[in-house]
Amino acid sequence: MPEKLLCATADLSDTTAKIFEIEGVEIGVIRHNDTVVAYRNICPHQGGPVCEGLKMPRVCDELDEQKRSVRQSFDTTEMHFVCPWHGWEFKIETGEAIGDPKIRLSRYKVIERDAQIYVEV
Amino acid sequence: MTMPQNPLNYSSDADPAIKEFDTTKLLKNARKQALERNYKDFFICDVDSHHYETEALPEILQYMDDPVLRHLGLSAGNVGRAGLIPQAIGSQDMAGRVTRYPGRSKETVPPTPHRDITLTRRWMDALGVDMACLFPTPMLLLATHPQPEVEVAMARAYNRWLCERILEEDKRMCSMVYLPINEPHEAERIIDEFAERKGVVGFLSTGYLKRPIHDNANMRIFSKLEEHGMPLGFHAVYNWSDSSLSQLNKFISVHALGFAFCNIIHMTNWVMNGMPERFPKLRTMWIESGLAWIPFLMQRLDNEYMMRTSDAPLLKKKPSDYMREMFYSSQPMELVDNREALEVTFKMINAETQLLYSSDYPHWDMDLPSTIYDLPFLGEQAKRDILGGNAQKLFNLAPTMSEWKLEARKAG
Ligand code: FES
Numbered sequence: 403m404p405e406k407l408l409c410a411t412a413d414l415s416d417t418t419a420k421i422f423e424i425e426g427v428e429i430g431v432i433r434h435n436d437t438v439v440a441y442r443n444i445c446p447h448q449g450g451p452v453c454e455g456l457k458m459p460r461v462c463d464e465l466d467e468q469k470r471s472v473r474q475s476f477d478t479t480e481m482h483f484v485c486p487w488h489g490w491e492f493k494i495e496t497g498e499a500i501g502d503p504k505i506r507l508s509r510y511k512v513i514e515r516d517a518q519i520y521v522e523v
Numbered sequence: 524m525t526m527p528q529n530p531l532n533y534s535s536d537a538d539p540a541i542k543e544f545d546t547t548k549l550l551k552n553a554r555k556q557a558l559e560r561n562y563k564d565f566f567i568c569d570v571d572s573h574h575y576e577t578e579a580l581p582e583i584l585q586y587m588d589d590p591v592l593r594h595l596g597l598s599a600g601n602v603g604r605a606g607l608i609p610q611a612i613g614s615q616d617m618a619g620r621v622t623r624y625p626g627r628s629k630e631t632v633p634p635t636p637h638r639d640i641t642l643t644r645r646w647m648d649a650l651g652v653d654m655a656c657l658f659p660t661p662m663l664l665l666a667t668h669p670q671p672e673v674e675v676a677m678a679r680a681y682n683r684w685l686c687e688r689i690l691e692e693d694k695r696m697c698s699m700v701y702l703p704i705n706e707p708h709e710a711e712r713i714i715d716e717f718a719e720r721k722g723v724v725g726f727l728s729t730g731y732l733k734r735p736i737h738d739n740a741n742m743r744i745f746s747k748l749e750e751h752g753m754p755l756g757f758h759a760v761y762n763w764s765d766s767s768l769s770q771l772n773k774f775i776s777v778h779a780l781g782f783a784f785c786n787i788i789h790m791t792n793w794v795m796n797g798m799p800e801r802f803p804k805l806r807t808m809w810i811e812s813g814l815a816w817i818p819f820l821m822q823r824l825d826n827e828y829m830m831r832t833s834d835a836p837l838l839k840k841k842p843s844d845y846m847r848e849m850f851y852s853s854q855p856m857e858l859v860d861n862r863e864a865l866e867v868t869f870k871m872i873n874a875e876t877q878l879l880y881s882s883d884y885p886h887w888d889m890d891l892p893s894t895i896y897d898l899p900f901l902g903e904q905a906k907r908d909i910l911g912g913n914a915q916k917l918f919n920l921a922p923t924m925s926e927w928k929l930e931a932r933k934a935g
Pocket residue numbers: 445446447448449450451452485486487488489490
């Protein structure tokens with residue numbers, strides 16, 4: 403599969419996805435847990451620019467030993483893209499929708515070589 | 524006491540999604556959809572969209588007759604009170620996750636036309652919407668204000684402001700203007716004042732009324748609407764203080780049930796009290812409860828009606844037969860894993876003639892025109908009717924196409 407050069411590794415951030423357009427298709431690229439992931443910037447819901455929304459941790463309900471609800475918390479080990487149009491959330495690591503893991507963001511293979519970032523398209 | 528550290532602020536103003544907010548950029552993928560689907564070839568009308576009228580409150584209050592209420596609304600010492608419009612509890616913006624909420628105030632616009640016109644045009648042009656029926660947002664709960672004179676004064680001032688500052692200025696925008704049904708005499712005066720104004724295509728009843736819709740005090744309102752040939756819209760709303768909803772602990776729960784519940788109550792009263800028989804020429808549109816509630820209610824009411832026709836003697840046919848003659852706005856259409864149910868729903872409500880596309884933009888659960896256009900069980904003509912033709916008929920609209928579509932047509 404052809405590789406496309408996107409940018410220098412140093413240009414990527416781990417807080418905000420960088421958006422690239424390749425042959426009319428937008429791809430969002432972000433550094434995540436020491437790897438780099440790339441997804442098509444189209445939400446499977448109604449087509450929103452999913453990689454351009456906020457990055458939020460998973461929200462958890464905490465129960466006590468009697469299964470009583472105690473409080474909510476953020477789990478910062480699981481970060482999500484939140485689509486800015488309606489709030490669907492996707493695991494940045496895998497692209498799976500939180501509400502239904504059968505639904506996924508369309509993922510691109512990323513190659514990091516000689517301090518440059520490429521995607522296979 | 525040591526305060527817990529809270530370094531997390533995920534929807535801060537510094538996030539580029541909020542700091543650099545721009546409607547056209549946010550909706551660039553919607554514009555792509557509009558181009559790919561050739562929306563330039565046909566008219567799209569959005570029958571339920573919104574603005575935030577409280578952003579223009581000082582302007583609106585200039586249109587208020589009562590100087591004391593006007594002063595109350597404008598007064599600077601208003602810390603700790605909501606002003607004249609009741610505030611809804613809830614988190615439409617999902618704590619800033621839906622970025623157009625926190626971003627809205629950051630968006631820059633030119634000095635003219637009115638900010639609301641610029642912002643509205645931006646999303647309309649992105650979605651491929653040619654004409655939009657514009658409604659307020661916080662005022663959807665105005666009918667719950669304990670002082671009826673406040674509701675009437677706000678309604679009249681808002682309607683005047685809307686007509687003069689927005690509808691007069693842009694023929695792509697129209698509205699079903701606010702009808703204060705809690706005060707029937709004033710509602711009649713409002714119909715007389717606004718029925719002929721430019722861009723007024725009907726009148727709007729908002730969710731929570733102090734008396735049921737079939738109350739005898741309301742009959743002259745409906746006669747007057749019939750005389751003017753103006754449709755009546757029922758815009759649903761949730762009210763967390765409602766005793767039936769107050770057991771729900773989450774916004775998602777109260778939002779999911781509240782809107783449907785609101786229209787279910789009004790529709791049940793409307794039908795079982797024979798309002799369609801009393802006012803056969805009065806057309807009604809039921810707004811913003813999605814669609815799944817309609818087949819549910821049709822089945823429930825028909826089943827009970829056949830056993831208890833004596834409870835509803837004004838009816839000459841089954842409740843569902845009346846409901847099938849009414850109009851419905853489409854959003855928020857239930858779209859997850861239910862194609863078959865949706866298809867049945869479309870059949871049950873005669874969607875090809877009775878359903879009207881609505882976005883509800885800029886609210887968090889907005890629907891794009893593609894929610895209708897991409898349905899595999901609709902033919903091209905049905906899609907176009909739902910997206911625009913049915914609204915054109917109901918509102919007797921002279922369609923005004925958006926400039927970009929006219930230019931795209933010229934360019935071939
Ligand atoms: S388009 Fe992404 S959440 Fe709706």
